[in-house]
Amino acid sequence: MQISTRQLIFAGFDDLERAKRFLADKDLVGVDTTALVGHLAHAADPDMALLSLLRLIPHAPAVLELVASSRTAPGLLRVLGASDAMTNFLIRVPESLEVFRNPAPESMQGRDGQELRAELLRAVGADPASGIPPVAKVSGEDGYRALRVAYRKATLSLVHRDLGATDALEAMPAVGRELADLAAAAIEGALAISRAEAAQRFEADDIADLRLAVIGMGKCGAHELNYVSDVDVIYVHSSERLDTDLAHALARELASGISRAIDTMGTEPGLWEVDANLRPEGKDGALSRTLESHAAYYDRWAASWEFQALLKARAIAGDAELGAAYEAMVAPLVWFSSEREGFVDSVQRMRRRVTENIKPAELSHQLKLGPGGLRDVEFTVQLLQLVHGRIDETLRVRSTTGAIVALSMAGYIGRDDAEKFDRSYRFLRVLEHRIQLVNLRRTHQMPHKEADQRVLARSVRSTSGVKLTTAAGLMQRWGETKKLVRQLHERIFYRPLLSNAANLSADEVRLSPEAAQSRLRALGYVDPKAAMRHIEALTGGMRRRAALQRQLLPVLLGWIAEGVDPDAGLLGFRRLSESLGESHWYLGMLRDSNAAAERLCKILSNSRFITDLLEVSPESTAWLGSNKLLQPPGYEALWGEVSSKLQRNLGPDQAIRLIRVIRRREILRTALADGAGVIDQDAVGRALSDNDRAAVRGALEVAQRNEFASTAQVGEFLVVAMGRQGGAEIGYCSDADVMFVQRAFEGADPQAVQEQALRIAAALGSLLGKPMVPAIQAEPRLEIDTALRPEGKSGSLVRSLAAFEEYYSRWAQIWEFQALLRAAPMAGAPELAKDFMEMVRPLRYERVMSEDQLLEIRRIKARVEAERLPRGAEPERHLKLGRGSLSDVEWLVQMMQLVHAKNHPDLRTTSTRPALAAIAAAGIIPSEEVKLLDDAWSLATKIRSGGLICTGRVSDVLPKSWRDMEAVARWCGYAPGEASVMEDDYLKATRRARQVFERYFYGFED
Incomplete structure (x- = not known):
């Protein structure tokens, strides 16, 4: 019967002409193509399913019988349309089609781990019921193939049931558990093969005497393995009779044999990599150790991240008693690891390393490692477990979904948040499973092409009532999930702290004071009791500020905790918030500008100097919301502001205070711009130099105004910048290296001119050095340093231009010419500045240097x-x-x-x-x-x-x-x-x- 284009479109075909051609293939003669197309509609990729069917028929003609039955066809075609790798396996091992003789149950039913172990051991001729360590009867290439075929046949059964489940999210934990049990069974079978192969090099009694346990780590240990993943393991061995060297050699041989059986090239491809790099000392450490050696390493040398990894440790194969002893040995180390110095930094560093290893081109499509991905869920859950599991044994579970339930039952996560977190994690894992199924390759990348996204959407279309049939719908759901995961991290980790402090509402999660402090300590707060007091002060009460702080603090606490000193950062934030009170712009900036709020939090927890300056100038916080406001204004604008202040006829003390307030404010602006990356290092030096120049010029005007109020002006006065000040490359709180120059008016008494200049110079230093009110610890005073003047500290504080000229022509030493290289006018009489610079030009640039x-x-x-x-x-x-x-x-x-x-x-x-x-x-x-x-x-x-x-x-x-x-x-x-x-x-x-x-x-x- 001719199939219409409409039927093909309805079934989900992409290449309609090819589909019509394939359906007319000679191998499908006699097949009810209308019914076949209806069955193909069950496949995520009907095009691939039909092609796979045609590829399979010559190798397994019995497949036509399965396709002809409405009981078996949907399940078979779902697999053929989801996994090209499974099709290839069926082509290699056609007898595996027996898996499809029975329809998949609508609810996922996992197989027992012991049953899988027995099945894979029997495949290599080992007795699963033997009281002694199982030894395979087939080894080498034959043993490897037998083990891998049995593994893949069991995987095929799981894929059949997984794809047939009514609710993919509901089925996900059972799928991960069975995959982990299947991997454990494969390792048990590989160990049986390895024992058989070791018999060619070692005595049979020695092999029987050595006890080897395989500890599953990561997702395998947690009973939540992917379809394709490295299986992380640690080996531990023991022997009552063998000497140490022989026991180590035999354990190494057995461990290496496991990897050969699992992953070497062969007629049946390898399964996955057995990765032992989580062992003590990683790649540089012994492949297997005794229990005592493991204990000594973890006691003395292990890093904090290694204890986090041990959270998932579970004996999966080999000697069960030795494996249980290993689990018992590491458990106390895991649950008290959050008390170790540097624990938080270690966890954060590991998370950053994971993110940094993502290629930039892959970041936007990363399902596992990117923002809002699987790792965000897993790190959040594990950190909560490690923080609270020390005192709450109900949290000591390995799987992520199980841990979310335990955290919710114990009150560490609200029920609603736990449900959302759990569903988000399941959805991400289902996407990961479906993507990996296609070629059974390790990948965590969402597909880039729309056609591939559409196939993926069809493969997860049944997810707890959420229907996904289009690429756009899938990508929208994924984007929403990523955003939700990030939000949940903030709520789950920080909101209970606020609930504990502020008693937000009856249905909010409540922590005991001890649990809240443990969580803060794990985040890096050294004094969690003080931190709780600050949180309570910020969130308590019914005022608008407190309500907004309750909304914002889950995010802000996280940013503050990323700094070097979270305690100081939180204290600084509290003081700043109290200073600004209900200021609408401040609360609005924190609410509406993530960039400004994040900048503020990180500055407060990283910079004591800026925090102190913000405390006396809290309104400057507003600059953080605008790169334009952070830009230093430049010398002319600064001098314009200082000059306008001086026109108010203020007294010397008031005038100099305003000048210094402006200078302190602009140091703060420069530091904030520097910290935010708005200006570069050269611009910092120029901004600070311009600021000092405006302040010195203002102070000089105040000193001269005060002097000339009682004494007639008899000469000109000049401040010359020297050193790094002259080079416009100073740092924060640098001294002002200067020289003072005077020149008498025509007819004036030289002695009177010199005395007046000395009084002005002394007044200038005094005005700039006055203490500020309010004072801060690192007060940015501008100290005047005149050590670079002629004759240094022994010379006259002020000289006339003529005296400078005579000194440099007759007595100056070479270092004084060198110092002039950085001379630049800073403040004072313009004509005198011009003449001074003309005088020094040949001295510094036109001399011929002698040897x-x-x-x-x-x-x-x-x-x-x-x-x-x-x-x-x-x-x-x-x-x-x-x-x-x-x-x-x-x-x-x-x-x-x-x-x-x-x-x-x-x-x-x-x-x-x-x-x-x-x-x-x-x-x-x-x-x-x-x-x-x-x-x-x-x-x-x-x-x-x-x-x-x-x-x-x-x-x-x-x-x-x-x-x-x-x-x-x-x-x-x-x-x-x-x-x-x-x-x-x-x-x-x-x-x-x-x-x-x-x-x-x-x-x-x-």
């Missing part, structure tokens, strides 16, 4: 290294004076400027990095070596600023404590947990920079 002068520079640098490095400081860790650090790079750059700026105008800059670029462009130092200098200088600068930002303390030394190092590393852009990476990078960068420095500064060669 004696170069030698003197080298001597001074060597003396600085020997004398100024603090006692006990490690030279390789000092950021300013250490080997290859800031001082080395800057001295080398300045020597190159003194020598070459006369002929290379691009070298005439006060800033280090532009000078380095000019040195490379001129070919004075090869560009690859200049890059080494630039890398070391940049990293040292960033770490130096990060030290103050994160700890609130000024330090010129690479941190040694883990917490400080970790905080600084994050500030410098390293991923969490990469403190040691930053340390290694710095030591490597400065070591290389030092080699370049010595080569070109001292003339040393490698």
